[in-house]
Amino acid sequence: MSERQLLVGPFNRVEGDLEIRLDVRDGRVTAAYANSPLFRGFEMMMLGKDPRDALTVTPRICGICSISQSKAAALALGQVSGASMPPQGALAAAILHGVENLCDHLSHFGLFFMPDFARPVYAGRAWHDRAVARYTAQEGSAVRPLIEARARLFHIVGLLGGKWPHTLAIQPGGVTRAPDARDRIRIQTTLRAARRVLESELFGGALEAFSALSSIEALEGWAGGDVALFSEISADLSLGALGVGPQRYLSCGAYPLAEGRVTKAGVWEDGRVAPFDPAAIVEDVSHAWMLGEGAHPSQGVTVPDEDMAAPAYSWCKAPRLGGRPVEVGALARQVVDGHPLALALAAEGGVRARIAGRLLEIARLVIWLEAWAAALDPSARFMDTGPAPRDGAGVGLVEAARGTLGHWISCAGGRVGGYQIVAPTTWNFSPRDGGGVPGPVEAALIGAPVGEDERTPVAVQHVVRSFDPCMVCTVH
Amino acid sequence: MKILWLQSAGCGGCTMSLLCAENPNVLDTLGDAGIEFLWHPSLSVETGDEVTDLLSAVERGEIALDVLCLEGSVVTGPRGTGRFHMLAGTGRPMLDWVRALAPRAGDVVAVGTCAAYGGMTAAGGNPSGAVGLQYDGRSKGAALDEGFTSRSGLPVINIAGCPTHPSWVTETLLMLAGGALGAADLDGFGRPRFYADHLVHHGCTKNEYYEYKASARTLCEIGCMMEHLGCVGTQAVGDCNIRPWNGEGSCTRGNYPCIACTAPEFEEPGHVFTETPTIAGIPVGLPSDMPKAWFMALASLSKAATPKRIDTNAHSDRIRVAPSPKGRK
Numbered sequence: 006m007s008e009r010q011l012l013v014g015p016f017n018r019v020e021g022d023l024e025i026r027l028d029v030r031d032g033r034v035t036a037a038y039a040n041s042p043l044f045r046g047f048e049m050m051m052l053g054k055d056p057r058d059a060l061t062v063t064p065r066i067c068g069i070c071s072i073s074q075s076k077a078a079a080l081a082l083g084q085v086s087g088a089s090m091p092p093q094g095a096l097a098a099a100i101l102h103g104v105e106n107l108c109d110h111l112s113h114f115g116l117f118f119m120p121d122f123a124r125p126v127y128a129g130r131a132w133h134d135r136a137v138a139r140y141t142a143q144e145g146s147a148v149r150p151l152i153e154a155r156a157r158l159f160h161i162v163g164l165l166g167g168k169w170p171h172t173l174a175i176q177p178g179g180v181t182r183a184p185d186a187r188d189r190i191r192i193q194t195t196l197r198a199a200r201r202v203l204e205s206e207l208f209g210g211a212l213e214a215f216s217a218l219s220s221i222e223a224l225e226g227w228a229g230g231d232v233a234l235f236s237e238i239s240a241d242l243s244l245g246a247l248g249v250g251p252q253r254y255l256s257c258g259a260y261p262l263a264e265g266r267v268t269k270a271g272v273w274e275d276g277r278v279a280p281f282d283p284a285a286i287v288e289d290v291s292h293a294w295m296l297g298e299g300a301h302p303s304q305g306v307t308v309p310d311e312d313m314a315a316p317a318y319s320w321c322k323a324p325r326l327g328g329r330p331v332e333v334g335a336l337a338r339q340v341v342d343g344h345p346l347a348l349a350l351a352a353e354g355g356v357r358a359r360i361a362g363r364l365l366e367i368a369r370l371v372i373w374l375e376a377w378a379a380a381l382d383p384s385a386r387f388m389d390t391g392p393a394p395r396d397g398a399g400v401g402l403v404e405a406a407r408g409t410l411g412h413w414i415s416c417a418g419g420r421v422g423g424y425q426i427v428a429p430t431t432w433n434f435s436p437r438d439g440g441g442v443p444g445p446v447e448a449a450l451i452g453a454p455v456g457e458d459e460r461t462p463v464a465v466q467h468v469v470r471s472f473d474p475c476m477v478c479t480v481h
Numbered sequence: 482m483k484i485l486w487l488q489s490a491g492c493g494g495c496t497m498s499l500l501c502a503e504n505p506n507v508l509d510t511l512g513d514a515g516i517e518f519l520w521h522p523s524l525s526v527e528t529g530d531e532v533t534d535l536l537s538a539v540e541r542g543e544i545a546l547d548v549l550c551l552e553g554s555v556v557t558g559p560r561g562t563g564r565f566h567m568l569a570g571t572g573r574p575m576l577d578w579v580r581a582l583a584p585r586a587g588d589v590v591a592v593g594t595c596a597a598y599g600g601m602t603a604a605g606g607n608p609s610g611a612v613g614l615q616y617d618g619r620s621k622g623a624a625l626d627e628g629f630t631s632r633s634g635l636p637v638i639n640i641a642g643c644p645t646h647p648s649w650v651t652e653t654l655l656m657l658a659g660g661a662l663g664a665a666d667l668d669g670f671g672r673p674r675f676y677a678d679h680l681v682h683h684g685c686t687k688n689e690y691y692e693y694k695a696s697a698r699t700l701c702e703i704g705c706m707m708e709h710l711g712c713v714g715t716q717a718v719g720d721c722n723i724r725p726w727n728g729e730g731s732c733t734r735g736n737y738p739c740i741a742c743t744a745p746e747f748e749e750p751g752h753v754f755t756e757t758p759t760i761a762g763i764p765v766g767l768p769s770d771m772p773k774a775w776f777m778a779l780a781s782l783s784k785a786a787t788p789k790r791i792d793t794n795a796h797s798d799r800i801r802v803a804p805s806p807k808g809r810k
Binding site for chain 2 (some may be wrong): 018
């Protein structure tokens with residue numbers, strides 16, 4: 006029997022800095038501790054500010070999920086002031102948000118996740134030469150088309166939202182810029198160009214056909230594009246059984262439109278979906294370098310422990326829903342929405358499930374974006390004006406690329422008295438709670454294989470990156 | 482030219498923006514000019530021990546470092562230790578790493594306003610003690626000394642912006658690679674003059690509204706945003722409206738105000754970002770170089786002379802009245 010500890014970091018091809026401590030016995034991870042090593046204190050910065058400044062300040066928590074932060078802040082402020090978006094404003098905001106989420110998924114697959122399979126450690130595998138040709142970091146033949154497709158997709162944000170990241174276009178009352186008929190045509194043209202790249206490079210087939218897959222067998226039978234390459238790798242390396250999370254999936258429902266959210270909200274567990282009750286959230290701080298007690302985010306505070314005292318090991322709080330960890334992300338969203346392929350993947354719950362869930366969402370999202378763009382009405386109102394938020398409390402819940410994001414604000418006399426944020430990776434990369442229960446990635450890493458000579462185990466990298474963590478959002 | 486790119490207390494948005502470079506894409510723009518990354522957090526394959534080995538070798542001088550790029554501010558808290566960001570896997574604060582690596586670099590580049598001056602991470606009482614590489618807000622002397630120069634003899638090059646335009650970053654790096662960026666090419670805050678000699682006002686599509694002081698009163702009106710909505714494009718450096726963002730965009734084209742994100746201390750303007758502070762109805766911040774009396778005289782004249790078309794459109798969410806050039810049928 007051999008035992009050792011590993012300290013893995015800096016963990017790149019994730020957003021932000023991440024360190025993971027591993028206990029390893031007989032070539033397997035027996036315990037993992039996820040440390041979010043950067044503290045900035047955005048929640049503290051907001052105290053005393055005019056609530057409207059949240060729209061400028063909080064998107065800058067994160068350069069990859071900036072629109073998600075912006076949208077959550079706008080919804081929270083809207084609850085305080087009573088503002089809401091006219092139907093077309095909500096539609097334009099959904100297009101902005103959907104483009105960001107889609108682009109994040111493309112960056113994840115092409116830049117963050119796949120390059121690990123081009124590593125020399127896999128030389129000799131039947132698929133390795135193809136993985137090297139397509140996804141070698143900065144050089145693979147798939148990398149440039151995906152980067153270029155992403156850059157062109159962001160032209161939609163340039164048109165509707167001025168720039169990306171850090172637009173101020175999304176307001177509680179709608180969007181600042183009313184698109185005209187010509188903008189609508191450009192958006193549709195850009196989406197068609199994106200579809201062409203995705204269908205030829207990534208899927209090797211029609212998005213409609215991929216989004217109609219309904220079983221793992223059908224997924225494994227998909228013969229086109231890099232999806233097939235991923236399936237081949239996944240089967241060879243048993244990525245389906247690697248990195249199984251808590252298999253409890255949360256989504257607050259993505260893309261609020263006038264007729265309701267486009268995807269369903271809920272908590273999936275053991276094949277059943279229960280309603281999502283945001284009141285059941287508690288942020289535990291027992292293993293975070295934070296002072297104070299666990300609290301619901303509407304009552305929570307952020308007071309960093311400058312002594313960084315044990316047993317805490319991360320700046321990240323540990324959010325729990327009904328006392329238990331949940332996994333969030335594209336897979337969770339598709340599972341809660343009841344997509345048949347996602348439901349089949351939910352029972353698997355590992356690396357393949359997360360990646361396939363994201364691929365499924367890419368296909369569905371392009372189709373939705375096309376429909377939303379077609380529904381844009383350049384003659385409509387896109388923003389209503391109303392009083393500024395002054396007194397009261399509000400919550401904004403949205404689905405960022407990486408999962409459920411919430412902003413909780415309270416204000417009095419036009420000043421912020423409380424501001425708490427629970428980001429997707431706060432859920433997924435939380436440390437242990439007071440009961441010693443590990444967070445989702447910590448649990449998912451248990452059992453991951455570690456080679457005798459490995460100091461940064463490649464299987465651990467697959468598991469961690471399958472979550473697409475955003476560490477700058479995590480602690481904020 | 483070999484670049485080591487590190488990220489500390491920022492949002493990562495300058496890298497995300499850099500990936501939006503076009504004509505050609507970021508990899509070709511840099512690669513074709515012989516620029517490569519020793520390591521980049523989003524682009525490189527190396528992780529964990531591969532990176533810590535590399536950083537140690539650079540620190541010992543065994544690997545030559547042409548350019549050190551830092552994205553994000555440097556946190557000095559708590560109590561001056563820098564432990565609010567311990568670089569993962571190393572047990573050392575990023576503050577230490579930056580001080581150890583900067584003297585090894587041919588040039589040191591601060592990517593974004595956080596790395597340049599502290600930026601948004603320093604807002605709201607600055608809970609993490611965030612500073613820039615060489616500036617703490619407008620004051621020189623921060624993570625690196627006031628007099629720091631890299632091996633090339635230049636101070637820290639501050640590509641300020643929140644985020645940075647992808648071309649500000651690529652063109653600065655291309656100039657460095659070509660030996661075409663000297664001390665005279667940086668402005669008083671260390672910003673490359675190729676973009677900092679312009680004002681965001683230049684090329685602003687709202688210029689006709691500006692000329693007549695036909696001002697938007699809310700964020701869904703298309704008039705000029707200087708008088709009421711906090712826009713400081715007439716005082717902010719940047720070529721945002723000369724070469725737009727993400728295809729055809731800019732903040733003002735998105736119909737929200739310029740907040741001077743290229744400037745030190747933009748994060749605390751002393752008023753709501755989307756409101757213009759006024760004294761007796763006159764905006765406190767006037768256009769750069771313009772005497773107040775001039776502004777008042779011009780403003781009252783031009784307001785009185787505002788054509789109906791401009792006045793109507795300024796207070797609408799889209800163009801309601803089309804121009805009617807003389808002689809047009």
